[in-house]
Amino acid sequence: MTYSGLFCVVINPYKRLPIYTESVCKMYIGKRRTEMPPHLFAVSDEAYRNMVNDHENQSMLITGESGAGKTENTKKVISYFAIVGASQQKKKDAKDSLEEQIVRTNPVLEAFGNAKTVRNNNSSRFGKFIRIHFNHGGKLAGGDIEHYLLEKSRVIKQAPGERSFHIFYQIMSDAIKDLKKKLHLIRPIRDYHFVSQAEVTIDNVDDKEEMLITDESFDIMKFTADEKFDLFAMTGAIMHLGEMKFKQRPREEQAECEDQTEGDLACKLFKVDPDKFVNALLKPRVKVGSEWVNTFF
Numbered sequence: 684m685t686y687s688g689l690f691c692v693v694i695n696p697y698k699r700l701p702i703y704t705e706s707v708c709k710m711y712i713g714k715r716r717t718e719m720p721p722h723l724f725a726v727s728d729e730a731y732r733n734m735v736n737d738h739e740n741q742s743m744l745i746t747g748e749s750g751a752g753k754t755e756n757t758k759k760v761i762s763y764f765a766i767v768g769a770s771q772q773k774k775k776d777a778k779d780s781l782e783e784q785i786v787r788t789n790p791v792l793e794a795f796g797n798a799k800t801v802r803n804n805n806s807s808r809f810g811k812f813i814r815i816h817f818n819h820g821g822k823l824a825g826g827d828i829e830h831y832l833l834e835k836s837r838v839i840k841q842a843p844g845e846r847s848f849h850i851f852y853q854i855m856s857d858a859i860k861d862l863k864k865k866l867h868l869i870r871p872i873r874d875y876h877f878v879s880q881a882e883v884t885i886d887n888v889d890d891k892e893e894m895l896i897t898d899e900s901f902d903i904m905k906f907t908a909d910e911k912f913d914l915f916a917m918t919g920a921i922m923h924l925g926e927m928k929f930k931q932r933p934r935e936e937q938a939e940c941e942d943q944t945e946g947d948l949a950c951k952l953f954k955v956d957p958d959k960f961v962n963a964l965l966k967p968r969v970k971v972g973s974e975w976v977n978t979f980f
C-alpha cells in the first residue's frame with residue numbers, strides 16, 4: 684500500500700497477509716497518516732476523525748478493475764468502523780451487536796450479488812453505496828446500502844468458466860436440511876439449465892459452508908424464518924422457471940406451454956395462480972397511453 688495524493692493505492696497480494704487483524708486495526712486508531720505505514724485503516728481512521736471533529740459526513744471511494752480487491756478492502760473498511768465505532772460496553776452476546784449486524788450484511792449481499800467470473804471467483808456483479816451512520820458520540824447507529832446495476836442477465840445465462848450467483852449453488856449444497864425438498868429441487872443441479880450452463884463449483888470454495896454463513900447472517904440481521912424461506916423460495920422458483928417448455932402454435936403467432944410441471948412448482952413457491960401466471964407469460968399486456976393491449980409471443 685502507498686499513498687498518491689488523497690488516494691491509498693492497494694495492490695491485491697492474492698495471499699492472506701497478517702496486516703488486517705484486530706490488533707493491527709487498533710494500532711491505527713487515532714494515529715496521524717505520517718506516524719504509521721500506509722494502510723487503508725489509516726485512511727479510514729482519518730475519515731472517522733474528520734467526521735467526529737468536524738461533524739461532517741465523509742465519503743470513501745473504492746475503485747479498481749475486476750479482481751483488484753474492492754470487495755475485500757470494503758469489508759476491511761467496514762470492520763474498521765465496526766471496531767472504532769463499537770459501543771463501549773461489550774454485549775454479552777457479540778452476535779447481537781449492531782457492529783456484527785453491519786459486518787454480516789456482506790455474506791448475504793455476496794450470496795445474492797456475487798458470482799464466479801473468469802477474472803474473479805467472487806466477483807461483485809453490482810455496485811453499491813454503503814452508508815454507515817454514527818451518533819454524536821461517534822458510535823455506530825446503523826447503516827443502509829443502495830445497490831446499482833445488478834447483472835441480471837447472469838440469472839439465465841453464464842459464459843464458459845463462470846457461474847450464476849452463489850446463492851443457487853449454496854441452496855443446492857444441501858447445507859440446510861430439507862430445504863431442497865421444500866423448494867421441490869429434487870433433481871441434480873445439472874438438470875436445471877438456468878444455473879448450469881458452465882461451472883457449478885469453485886475451487887477451494889465449499890458452498891455448504893458458505894450457505895451456513897449466509898443463513899446465520901440472515902439470523903444475525905434478524906430476518907425471521909419465514910422471511911428467509913421466502914427469499915430462498917423466490918430463488919429456487921427461478922430454477923424451476925428455466926425448465927418450463929414452450930412451443931409455437933402451428934400457423935399462429937402464439938406460443939403455448941408444452942410442459943407446465945416445473946412452472947407449477949415455481950408458482951407454488953411464488954404463491955401465485957399457475958394459470959394466471961402462464962397466461963401473463965404468453966399473453967403479456969402492456970399499457971399504451973391509457974389502454975391495456977395484448978402483445979402476442
Ligand SMILES: Nc1ncnc2c1ncn2[C@@H]1O[C@H](COP(=O)(O)OP(=O)(O)OP(=O)(O)O)[C@@H](O)[C@H]1O
Nearest residue numbers: 697698699749750751752753754755803805806807
Ligand atoms: N487484501 C487481500 N488479501 C488477500 N487476498 C485478496 C485481498 N484482496 C483481494 N484478494 C483476493 O482477490 C480476489 C478478488 O478480490 P475482490 O473480490 O475484492 O475484487 P473486486 O475488485 O471486488 O472485483 P469485482 O469488481 O470483480 O467484484 C478475492 O476473492 C481474494 O481471493
